[in-house]
Amino acid sequence: MISPRPMPQAHDPLAMRLSAADDRVRLSHWLPPQAGVVPRVRIGQHWVNVLWALPLLFVLLVIGVAVSQALREMPAVQGFLVRYPGIPSAATAVTTGFPGWLRLLHFLNLFFMVFIIRSGVQILADHPRLYWRRDCTPGTEWFRFQKAVPADRIWTSKDDSVSLPSWLGIPGLRHSIGLARWWHFSFTLLWMINGAAFYVLLFTTSQWQRLVPTTWEVFPNAASTALQYLSLTFPDDESWTRYNSLQQLSYFITTFIAAPTSILTGLMQSPAISNHLGWFGRVLNRQKARSIHFIALWWFLLFILAHVTLVFITGARVNLNMMWAGVQDASWSGFAFLIPAMLLVAVTWWLASPLTLRHARQVQRIGTFLSWPFGRATRSWDPTAQLTEKDISPHFWPNGTMPKSEEFDELVKNEFADYRLRIGGLVENPVELSIADLKAMPKQEQITTHFCIQGWSGVAKWGGVPVRHLLDLVKPTAEARYVVLYSFADGADGGRYYDAHSMANMRHQLTILAYEMNGAPVSVLHGAPLRLRCENELGFKMVKWIAAIEVVRDYADLGAGQGGYNEDHEFYGYRAPI
Numbered sequence: 001m002i003s004p005r006p007m008p009q010a011h012d013p014l015a016m017r018l019s020a021a022d023d024r025v026r027l028s029h030w031l032p033p034q035a036g037v038v039p040r041v042r043i044g045q046h047w048v049n050v051l052w053a054l055p056l057l058f059v060l061l062v063i064g065v066a067v068s069q070a071l072r073e074m075p076a077v078q079g080f081l082v083r084y085p086g087i088p089s090a091a092t093a094v095t096t097g098f099p100g101w102l103r104l105l106h107f108l109n110l111f112f113m114v115f116i117i118r119s120g121v122q123i124l125a126d127h128p129r130l131y132w133r134r135d136c137t138p139g140t141e142w143f144r145f146q147k148a149v150p151a152d153r154i155w156t157s158k159d160d161s162v163s164l165p166s167w168l169g170i171p172g173l174r175h176s177i178g179l180a181r182w183w184h185f186s187f188t189l190l191w192m193i194n195g196a197a198f199y200v201l202l203f204t205t206s207q208w209q210r211l212v213p214t215t216w217e218v219f220p221n222a223a224s225t226a227l228q229y230l231s232l233t234f235p236d237d238e239s240w241t242r243y244n245s246l247q248q249l250s251y252f253i254t255t256f257i258a259a260p261t262s263i264l265t266g267l268m269q270s271p272a273i274s275n276h277l278g279w280f281g282r283v284l285n286r287q288k289a290r291s292i293h294f295i296a297l298w299w300f301l302l303f304i305l306a307h308v309t310l311v312f313i314t315g316a317r318v319n320l321n322m323m324w325a326g327v328q329d330a331s332w333s334g335f336a337f338l339i340p341a342m343l344l345v346a347v348t349w350w351l352a353s354p355l356t357l358r359h360a361r362q363v364q365r366i367g368t369f370l371s372w373p374f375g376r377a378t379r380s381w382d383p384t385a386q387l388t389e390k391d392i393s394p395h396f397w398p399n400g401t402m403p404k405s406e407e408f409d410e411l412v413k414n415e416f417a418d419y420r421l422r423i424g425g426l427v428e429n430p431v432e433l434s435i436a437d438l439k440a441m442p443k444q445e446q447i448t449t450h451f452c453i454q455g456w457s458g459v460a461k462w463g464g465v466p467v468r469h470l471l472d473l474v475k476p477t478a479e480a481r482y483v484v485l486y487s488f489a490d491g492a493d494g495g496r497y498y499d500a501h502s503m504a505n506m507r508h509q510l511t512i513l514a515y516e517m518n519g520a521p522v523s524v525l526h527g528a529p530l531r532l533r534c535e536n537e538l539g540f541k542m543v544k545w546i547a548a549i550e551v552v553r554d555y556a557d558l559g560a561g562q563g564g565y566n567e568d569h570e571f572y573g574y575r576a577p578i
């Protein structure tokens with residue numbers, strides 16, 4: 001059957017200003033590199049270089065060894081160590097060894113986490129500051145690897161992003177969060193499936209008994225094990241059948257606390273989820289979630305360091321045989337698995353960044369496909385969260401590339417008296433509206449949190465016209481599926497900034513064209529004369545300095561066809577609810 005080919009649509013004249021984009025990252029078209037600084041933690045008013053932690057830890061370790069050796073001389077401590085040798089007597093021995101599934105899932109966990117951690121650090125580098133408060137006011141951060149925000153000029157969130165070495169971040173480039181997110185989400189999905197399989201297999205076999213403490217005696221025994229390790233007299237090893245209490249507790253925390261915490265705090269950084277959850281989204285605000293997510297990362301990093309160190313210094317060959325070959329002997333069989341596995345990790349580690357730059361569009365496609373469950377799950381998470389005047393942020397980070405044209409300068413000079421918003425495309429009733437026309441329409445005010453993809457957030461009160469009223473006015477035709485917003489400003493890599501939204505999103509209760517911010521006309525910096533608010537999406541979807549709106553059937557023939565400027569040029573997702 002031949003379906004009638006729809007007539008090619010004549011677009012708004014601004015569609016001519018859109019630019020094509022490469023399917024790979026061209027360094028000459030990318031934000032120039034910018035180094036960060038050595039990470040610092042704020043203690044009161046002072047910023048302390050984290051490298052001080054190294055000598056400090058060393059001194060603490062040496063003192064710890066001396067003190068624990070002295071303690072072991074004391075009869076009371078000796079009595080304690082006899083009473084609590086390191087493994088509770090009640091702990092059940094697991095006699096089924098380390099089955100193949102367990103060894104495989106252990107490896108996959110390690111493999112996935114490499115990419116999750118690297119891309120996570122890349123995401124962090126896009127806004128290299130951590131806060132506890134939702135407003136992200138410069139100076140209130142507790143951690144940063146960027147200088148203080150300059151006070152004498154406009155400093156956008158993109159200005160603030162820093163580069164990473166490409167062996168560390170994926171893909172290392174400055175402001176490559178779009179690509180890093182695909183790695184982070186895709187591998188998180190795989191990691192969650194792996195983790196779910198691990199939980200199920202753990203509890204349907206006897207293997208859970210290795211990890212889950214069943215007696216309170218795990219605590220004194222863990223203290224005992226810690227004392228024994230620290231005094232450099234290692235406790236008896238029964239790892240083949242049961243772990244010592246320190247091991248058990250740290251594995252338990254990693255598997256059953258750190259991992260779920262990471263997932264929860266990851267999801268709570270999503271605009272759709274956080275804005276939907278009301279009080280919970282307010283209590284575990286995006287910055288708290290981001291900070292805890294980062295602390296969980298440190299738990300994992302320190303765990304990996306301690307875990308691997310102990311595997312190697314408490315009888316490497318036997319330990320590796322258990323976890324890699326599933327045998328308890330002094331052969332070399334563990335290495336037969338370990339070496340190819342580590343080669344695979346090394347080669348994929350080596351290739352991840354260069355392949356991502358070369359095949360950026362492909363990474364975007366595969367990432368979109370693999371993160372589909374997250375998008376799907378958040379589709380019905382309507383933003384409902386309304387905040388109060390008290391919540392309004394003292395500082396709201398600006399972002400984006402400002403309009404630079406005589407046309408726009410003229411409009412600013414006349415305070416937008418000559419401005420006309422063009423709404424056309426697949427509509428029955430195209431219109432041109434002045435600011436006065438827009439202000440004569442029903443006004444809606446909302447106090448909401450803005451979630452920038454880069455990581456910061458901010459609360460403001462927005463006032464403007466609900467887009468649903470504008471749609472009722474222009475009457476989209478039956479074919480109409482998307483609404484495209486064109487800006488007066490170009491994007492960072494040339495060509496007009498634009499973005500496309502689904503009709504449903506544009507008809508949402510909280511979708512408005514804002515002409516007011518915090519009770520005053522929106523400033524030019526924040527998008528005058530009009531900027532979009534669409535609360536279940538990330539900030540980049542909210543076009544500033546809106547010049548025209550076009551209702552279309554499809555966005556595939558606009559720009560590079562990905563649904564917006566950042567989608568085309570920076571490989572972001574068209575839907576960005578997380």
Ligand SMILES: Nc1nc2c(c(=O)[nH]1)N[C@H]1C(S)=C(S)[C@@H](COP(=O)(O)O)O[C@H]1N2
Nearest residue numbers: 398399400401452487497526539540542544
């Ligand atoms: N025209 C245009 N609109 C834009 C951008 C841009 O670069 N150009 N940046 C977007 C991004 S990434 C964000 S986070 C918000 C920032 O809005 P704000 O400057 O009011 O904080 O605007 C969005 N709208």
Ligand SMILES: [Mo]
Nearest residue numbers: 452453539540
């Ligand atoms: Mo953003």
